[in-house]
Amino acid sequence: MNALYDRYDNITDEQDKKILQVRNCYISSPNLDRILADIHRCRRISERGGYPECMLVLGEPSAGKTTLRKEYLRLNPTREELERSVVSVFSSDFPDRTVPKQAAICFLEDLGHELSSKGLSAPQLTKILANLMRQCGVEISLLDEFQHLIETKSFTVLEDAAKWLKILINTSGLPVVLFGMPYSKIILDCDDALAGRFMIQRRIEPFRIIDKEQRKDFRTFLKVFNDSLPFSKKPGLHEVELYPRLFTFSKGNMRRLRVLINYAAEEAILNNDDELNMEHFIAGYHYYMDHITKKDQVDADEKLEAQPNPFDVSIDELEFKQMQSASCWKMDARKGESRIIPAKYTRLIPLRSLLKRR
Known part of the structure; x- marks a missing residue:
């Protein structure tokens, strides 16, 4: 426990500067x-x-x-x-x-x-x-x-x-x-x-990747974010090795995406690593899963604990979902029934079928 405390009590000015750079980064569109x-x-x-x-x-x-x-x-x-x-x-x-x-x-x-x-x-x-x-x-x-x-x-x-x-x-x-x-x-x-x-x-729509132009928008966002990261070796967030994994994890949700990258970058910075690699994303994924709350559930049909780890398997094994329809108001709700219908997501789609079309 003391070692974990020391890790955060002894953050250097340079590490602090880098962490803030990641956390405060605003990417426009x-x-x-x-x-x-x-x-x-x-x-x-x-x-x-x-x-x-x-x-x-x-x-x-x-x-x-x-x-x-x-x-x-x-x-x-x-x-x-x-x-x-x-x-x-x-x-x-x-x-x-x-x-x-x-x-x-x-x-x-x-x-x-x-x-x-x-x-x-x-x-x-x-x-x-x-x-x-x-x-x-x-x-x-x-x-x-x-x-x-x-x-x-x-x-x-x-x-x-x-x-x-x-x-x-x-x-x-x-x-x-x-x-x-x-x-x-x-x-x-x-x-x-x-x-x-x-x-x-x-x-403000979530990211989607089934459509070619929407996939391009997602990768463009990641490219700008990638170039703003404080590492001498850029991780290539927008490249084929990472962007499908990031989407699989986030389902296009901005907070999920940003929080995961924040966690992974924090792991790399505190280790004084000069690049952000898959090991850091695996660590970020586990930290996220250890601290998730009900507010993080974007797909009402998928249990939070069922969130797969897309960073320690082959891309060919991955399946993804994206939002199909936004939440809406049910005018004819019965007594005791919620008037709020949550957002709907697609069925699980094999990622390999998407990558073949790129």
Whole structure:
């Protein structure tokens, strides 16, 4: 145990620098660039008057929504002035299984409001929130985990959430970008006026490799990531020896992919190795499997512990899955039945059949 402790207590400055370089690496894509540009457009065009233009960014868990939000925040940090902090881009998360009043309290706290909210209604709290946003110089709000506001069996709650969002937008006069699961857009079906505010809707899709062009996109992403790694000998993430294994493990899910590469790179860096090889990926795989939680389950039909190790077998033996359809809302759900239908994945496909077509 002491040896394991020592390994992390004695990280050198050079190792620390390399680990941070891997963990903080942001890899863009044409789709992500378009979404960032759309967010910025909503912000700037809304300053010119009229109704605020709002936006919905949808994606499955770990698709990269939070990373995208953080990238816009990095590009637009809080600015310190003599008498106040100017929070031009306000960012927060909806609390788990929340209601409008709880959400308003959470956002007030994130903006630094310290007065008691006891006895105040959701509309009253929202008015205070809108005033505080203007005082802080907020120009746009990026609100993540939007599905937490609508994960319910009651359409009444959906309607209440829609009304509250309209109050927030109308009272503040500021654009809002909501980040959430694909089924989150059901709220727009509850209110035509709200739907009119969220005309801009974008999706962050998982990677796929069956289609040739989609496979090219996946390999391009890996190539850029590969070239940014702090090793003198690049591992070739995009090459045939590695990219099929990475996809088999991740199923195209961004978080799974990034976490595995982070673990493998960390293993190499702490060993002072000058390259990232298969042994590091095997170690990263085992570390991941020892620490997985239910949140890591992207395919509802596959048990987490059934996740195969694609790094210690021949590529010809591998089978992969990719997402076939996104999660959605079941309008005719029976009493006691979940209205949320999880994402569906393909059957297992032999990887050798794909590689023959490359």
